[in-house]
Amino acid sequence: MKITTIYFSATYTTRRVVEAVAANLSNEVTAYDITNDALTEEIAIPADELVVVGVPVYAGRVPAMVAERLRRFKGDNTPAVVVAVYGNRHYDDAVLELHDMMTECGFRTVSAGAFVAQHSIFPKVGKARPDAEDMADIKTFAERSAELVATGFGEIDLPGNRPYKVPGGIPIWPTASCRCNGCGACARLCPTGAIDPASPKGVDKTKCIKCGRCIVVCPAKARRFYGIKYSLAAARFNSAFAARRENEMWFAK
Ligand SMILES: Cc1cc2nc3c(=O)[nH]c(=O)nc-3n(C[C@H](O)[C@H](O)[C@H](O)COP(=O)(O)O)c2cc1C
Ligand code: SF4
Ligand code: SF4
Incomplete structure (x- = not known):
């Protein structure tokens, strides 16, 4: 099976997760890194291929600049594995939002995963993840996704709300x-x-x-x-989100 990966990954954890999913699915992988995207042409991905799309969760949402970059990819009812990578706080509406974006672009979500990685602003949260346990989850996720693509699949139910959460932010740079x-x-x-x-x-x-x-x-x-604003926010985050969260996966019926 031919796989196309599409990912936005500023600190490279989303890329690691997406690459691990793809490596468990096929040897034939074409990658599109849309983090520093210079693409302008439309990229059509036919129905007999599979897309693995991954984004980090920013304030419970898909990063704003991803939407415009994803619109270049056109599916033809092409199956898509949807991946949101988050820093051990919560994914909120990001999984649902990414699924909605892919649906608009002509893809059909076969499976979705919310995988935990080290927090890119507060690195003590989710430190050193994804780890070996996460990689085992990713393997299971990829294998079940491949089975569904082979046998056929229907709709998927995903957590999250519409309208999506209004993103907040901490004044730090x-x-x-x-x-x-x-x-x-x-x-x-x-x-x-x-x-x-x-x-x-x-x-x-x-x-x-x-x-x-x-x-x-x-x-x-x-x-x-x-600065002090960062130190205070880090202290609050480190204690509020110290407990290990587990990865979550959803599959189409
Ligand atoms: C601006 C920003 C907002 C974030 N918001 C969340 C969030 O809402 N929930 C969460 O658990 N992690 C959040 N994170 C952490 C990232 O989702 C996490 O570190 C992810 O692994 C980063 O992916 P990357 O390495 O591909 O950039 C945020 C990170 C940044 C930079
Ligand atoms: S300056 Fe801001 S946007 Fe640019 S790499 Fe650093 S954190 Fe990201
Ligand atoms: S902060 Fe300075 S040393 Fe670091 S990457 Fe930028 S230019 Fe190079």
Whole structure:
């Protein structure tokens, strides 16, 4: 079976989950990374193939910039495995929203999963996930999805509400310390162009989506969220969401 993966993944955990799902399904995988998307053409995926689409959960929703990027992909009733990766707090409406977006693009959801990964703003939450147990869940998820594609499937029931949750946000933005050597990696890889390569220590608050990519790609470990607002929010998050959450999976009837 030919697989197409489509993912937005700022700090690479969604990519890991999507790649693991795909690797358990087939050797023939074409990947579209829409994090720094430069695609403009329409990509049609025929009915006899399978799509694995993955996004991180941002404030209980699909990241806003994903919708526009997903619209380039057109299914022909093509089956889709829908994956939301979240930082051990909750996925809220993101699984349902991603399913709705894919349905609008002509895909039919065969299965959906909400998988836990390390929180990209508060890394002590969900630390080091996905781990071996998560990978075992992903394998089971992929195998059941493949069976359903082979035998045929109907509708899927998913958790979440319409209208979707109104996203909130914490007023924090990452900046760089004096360790910054001006290499420009953060500016090159920022999905929204929020870092000026000529002055990479700062950030354009109107463009930054707090995705955390500039922090993980900085070779000098110079960038992070600084300040009292971040420290207070981190303390609250670390204690409120310390308990391990398990992955959840849903399958079409
Ligand atoms: C702006 C933002 C909002 C987030 N909101 C949530 C959330 O509502 N629930 C949750 O559990 N995790 C949340 N997270 C954590 C991410 O969903 C999680 O770390 C995910 O693994 C990031 O995926 P990535 O590594 O592919 O970027 C949020 C992260 C960011 C950057
Ligand atoms: S500046 Fe903001 S949007 Fe750009 S990579 Fe850093 S956190 Fe993400
Ligand atoms: S990646 Fe780090 S060291 Fe390089 S310019 Fe950005 S903040 Fe500076």
